[in-house]
Amino acid sequence: MTQQPLVIVGGGMAGALLALLLRHHGAGRVVLVENHPLSLPESPPLTPSFDARSTALSAGTLSVLGDLGLADAIREHAAAIDTVHVSRQSRLGITRISAHEEGVDQLGAVVENRWLGFVLLGALFADKSIQVRAPETLSSICRVEGGYQVSLAGGEVLETPLLVAADGARSKTREWLGISAREHD
Template identity: 40%
Template sequence: MRQYDVVIAGGAMAGATLALAIDHLSRGTLQIAVVEPFKAQSDEHPGFDSRSIALSYGTANILRHLQLWSAIEPFATPIEYIHVSDRAHVGMTEISKQEVGVEALGYVVELADVGRVYQGLLDKSGSITLFCPDHVTHIERDQDRASIALSSGETLEAKLLVAADGAVSQCCQQIGLELSEHDFDQVAVIANIVTQEAPQGRAFERFTENGPVALLPMSDNRMSLVWCLPPEEANTVMNFSDAEFLARLQHDFGWRLGAMQKVGQRASYPLLLRHRKQNISHRFAIVGNAAQTLHPIAGQGFNLGIRDVASLAEEVVKQSDDVGCYKGLMRFSQRREEDRLETIWLTSSLVHIFSNDLPAMRIGRNLALATMDNFSIFKQPLLRHTLGLVKR
């Protein structure tokens, strides 16, 4: 039986960031195992696939503190300006880096690039052991430790087991932690787009009667599209030719970037809120999508997950003599409760307000956008979450 201080089930963004954070904060004194079913360079890796994600200003600062940002930054495209509008109505608001006084409002990174960076950092660490391809098949816990059986036949023993194994976490299911689920009745269509005008650091969120359309700036003058649609509409759009797809996107988004010129490979996935109220148990903690999976509106999900990861890493290192003790896990859970509940509420509320074309809702949200644009005090709560400057 191989012994570790921490075993992390899942080595994608949340799990790998946690392993590297603990390694850095403990100065290599804690032994960490990461169990991951997919190799980072594999096209099938669901955590490091072709998607892009937006990292908030606050997330970049956390990664900087953990000595991870310098490796990621060469692959990051800064967001310097955000434009939020409601299609066919007057409501809109804008946020610029000059208004806020930061070097960038956030950054867009491609998950495949981060996967390669993280693989190199994991390989270099003398304190992190990667079990890949492998996955957890059985968990037993006693007073002082957790015993984790792997599909390869290995058995690991740890003071703490962390589930970072995705939205439908097998570890959480084995432990018996309840999962709440809400179907937004929307599907996200994702693709990379080339527009007539170069993005120049501009990000757009456009609310339509069907749901939000987000375009984020990427390298090589591309934009990352997240287009939220009802399931039947998404199915239609996915089956369009490229020309039909671009014409429909042009209709929904408008002409702020000129003509839509090119679309890359498309993918889609259903949008659900998945949330576990309890993010700890005996010798057990949850981070990332295993703890909560949010709607992509306002780009909050991954950034919330990184705040979970950073807080857990700090509490683990404080209790380095027994990293899975009750006191440390309770501190982690209490630190994260307010931010988790507030971000879940904010995200879900935005979905229901901005995906509803009832006249009263339409008037209300346009008034809200206009008010935010003219009175900065009303913009502050949204701005705080957009920048990721949230107490953790």
């Protein structure tokens, strides 16, 4: 009997990293469904998730990426965070944290999302047990005993014990599952 894949909807930073982490921790097969085209890029991609903005990665996140063998590649195009200054305009109190005082090389790093995507997608496509379905969308989700039945717009039907909605703030997957969300500015 073939093991059911774990299904992640959303191939941005959260979905891509989760797919890699699930495999690293023993998941047999992972299917990643993303509505934008994803391919093994020759250069950093430009997609809504992997754009020209930058992301600050904490030291803990860099450690996790290191466990996956990706931290060195990410650091190639990242700026180290040596000091963090926390304050609020017109309020009392500030704090500063420095890597030197904490006894660490760096508190984190800032990396352009395009480069982060380049590294993550390279690792995704290198793992033959991660199947990337992109561009692809879900057409329906049905709760079944032991998990979910997911129908893709292209006609494929998957049964999974774990369905992850990583398709962003306005997640269609979350809505279909009846999971509420509250927003406030």
